[in-house]
Amino acid sequence: MRxxxxxxxxxxxxxxxxxxxxxxxxxxxxxxxxxxxGQPVTIASSSPFAPRDIPAGAHDARDAGPATSAAAxxxxxxxxxxxxxxxxxxLLQGPAGPPQGPFSAKYGKQLAAMGVAVLAxxxxxxxxxxxxxxxxxxxxxxxxxxxxxxYAGLLWLADRPEIDARRVVLAGFNYGGMATIYAMYDxxxxxxxxxxxxxxxxxxxxxxxxxxxxxxxxxxAPLLMLExxxxxxxxxxxxxxxxxxxxxxxxxxxxxxxxxxxxQWDGALERQTRGRNLSGCSYLVTRDGEIVDQRSDLTLxxxxxxxxxxxxxxxxADPYPIGRDDAVRARSNRDFGAFLRRVxxx
Numbered sequence: 233m234r235x236x237x238x239x240x241x242x243x244x245x246x247x248x249x250x251x252x253x254x255x256x257x258x259x260x261x262x263x264x265x266x267x268x269x270g271q272p273v274t275i276a277s278s279s280p281f282a283p284r285d286i287p288a289g290a291h292d293a294r295d296a297g298p299a300t301s302a303a304a305x306x307x308x309x310x311x312x313x314x315x316x317x318x319x320x321x322x323l324l325q326g327p328a329g330p331p332q333g334p335f336s337a338k339y340g341k342q343l344a345a346m347g348v349a350v351l352a353x354x355x356x357x358x359x360x361x362x363x364x365x366x367x368x369x370x371x372x373x374x375x376x377x378x379x380x381x382x383y384a385g386l387l388w389l390a391d392r393p394e395i396d397a398r399r400v401v402l403a404g405f406n407y408g409g410m411a412t413i414y415a416m417y418d419x420x421x422x423x424x425x426x427x428x429x430x431x432x433x434x435x436x437x438x439x440x441x442x443x444x445x446x447x448x449x450x451x452x453a454p455l456l457m458l459e460x461x462x463x464x465x466x467x468x469x470x471x472x473x474x475x476x477x478x479x480x481x482x483x484x485x486x487x488x489x490x491x492x493x494x495x496q497w498d499g500a501l502e503r504q505t506r507g508r509n510l511s512g513c514s515y516l517v518t519r520d521g522e523i524v525d526q527r528s529d530l531t532l533x534x535x536x537x538x539x540x541x542x543x544x545x546x547x548x549a550d551p552y553p554i555g556r557d558d559a560v561r562a563r564s565n566r567d568f569g570a571f572l573r574r575v576x577x578x
Contacts, residue, residue, distance in 0.1 A: 253319055253347035253576055255569040258562070265341040270305035270352070277302040277384035279359060279377045282532065283521030286423050293383035293424040302358045302381045307340035307350040312394040319399035319432075319576045320349040322385045324378055324408025325356065326496070327369055327507070335499060342565075348572065349395055351388075355381045355408075366507065370407070371539045375443075378404070378411030382431075383424035390429050399576045401433040403568070406465075406495065409439030413474070416483060418449040419519065433575035435568060438463055438495050441471035443515040443523070448481035455485045456571040458564050460493030464552040467511050488567050496554040498564060503555030511552075513545035 280286045280297030290296045312318045321343055323336055336352040343350050355378045362372040382402050390397035404412035412434050414420055421430060434455045455478060459466050475485045490497065514526040523532040525541040532538045 253572065255343075255346045255348065255573050257566045257569065259342045259565045259569070260345045262338045262341050265345050268307060268310075268341045268344050270307050270337060270340055273304050273306050273351075273388075275302040275304055275353070275381070275384050275388045277358070277381045280380060281374055281534070282376050282523050283420065283423065283517065284523075284533075285376075286521070290423065292387060292426065293380045294387065296380055296424065297377075300358060300377075300381075302353055302355065302384060304351050304353045304385065305336065305340060307344040307352075308394065309344050309347045309349060311347075312349060314393035317394055317396040318347055318349050319401070319572075320351060320389055320395050321401050321403055321572070322382055322389070322431075323350060323352040324382060324402070324404035324411050325352075325354065326404075326406030326408055327356070327366055346569075348576075349389075351385050353381045353385055367539075370542065372535045374538070375407070375411045375414055378408060379414045379420060380424060382411060382415050383421075386429055386431065387425060397429045399432050400429070401435060401572060401575055402431045403435035403437070404439070405437040405498075406439060409436035410442060412436045413439065413455065413478075414443070414517075416450045416453060416455060416478065417445050417447065417481070417517075418451055419445070419447050419521070421451045432578070433571065435571060437498070437564070438465070438493075440465045440510050440513075441467060441474050442510060442513050443517055444474055444477055445517045447519045448477040450478055450481040450483040452482045454571075454575065455483055456567070457485065457487040458567060459487065459489050460495065460497060460560070461489050461491040462494050462553070464509060464550075465495055465511050470511075470514070486571070488564075490557075490560045490563060493557055493560045494553040494555050497557040498561040499554065499556055501554060501556055503553060505551040505553050507551055507554075508542070508546045509549035509552045510542070510546060512549060513542065 276294045277300045278297040279300045286296045340350040363369050389395045436457050516524045
């Protein structure tokens with residue numbers, strides 16, 4: 233008996249201590265967090281155009297297509313170490329700009345101050361040779377590439393001694409939010425990381441509900457969807473269909489709406505209109521990884537076909553509103569934080 237207790241004590245001493253994040257309802261003021269600075273890092277990733285383009289012999293996201301060096305910023309809590317491992321959040325950007333700017337730095341600093349590491353990946357900037365204008369970005373740089381970066385980032389974090397790989401959440405904004413939901417599906421996870429790890433949870437901010445998967449099976453991780461009540465990119469009935477699919481596939485899904493909020497309520501820009509309204513687009517991801525336009529039956533197998541599809545489903549659509557709303561951001565911080573507390577405690 234004594235030898236058994238002694239062995240357990242020795243094993244406990246050798247295992248790293250998993251830190252409990254101190255996530256509060258009111259997040260710290262970013263202006264007071266100057267000592268927290270993002271570290272530029274490079275992650276081995278790849279660039280498959282669509283799920284069907286991933287080679288059958290790919291080992292994981294790092295060789296799922298043409299080799300890509302994904303640029304990112306890493307924000308670490310001050311006490312993160314091999315002996316004091318911390319949970320993490322991977323951030324995926326929207327089409328408006330790179331996560332190295334003030335937007336992701338704000339999230340990175342605030343979460344790091346509360347004990348959560350943040351890896352903000354610049355999926356667009358890492359592929360700038362494919363396009364820099366908004367149209368070229370969304371035509372040539374696909375959600376599949378974003379998902380690949382997400383899983384490459386997860387694998388990269390799993391090798392970091394100060395990160396608890398069992399407690400990593402994927403969060404995305406707009407375009408990145410679509411990729412965040414893609415990453416939940418089992419057929420994607422089994423391709424991107426066949427031997428694991430998996431994300432502990434997913435958070436999608438103001439995400440257009442465009443693509444449904446033919447195979448609804450998920451990894452089982454929960455999803456939090458945060459949507460604006462006045463967001464013209466969102467079709468509620470389409471989101472409800474995807475929520476139903478994900479629940480049927482094995483995940484818990486919570487959807488929270490903020491009355492009057494539009495796209496980028498957590499950004500820096502005042503109310504204005506911009507971009508192309510994608511709410512009329514509707515795609516199906518088949519079991520073999522084809523992405524099919526459900527309105528035209530066009531398969532999105534190349535940048536040209538993708539551009540044709542986007543032109544058809546946005547024809548005649550007005551630009552959509554975006555706009556900062558600090559009160560809504562305070563509420564979404566609280567809801568995001570409550571989700572992280574719950575997921576990290578499991």
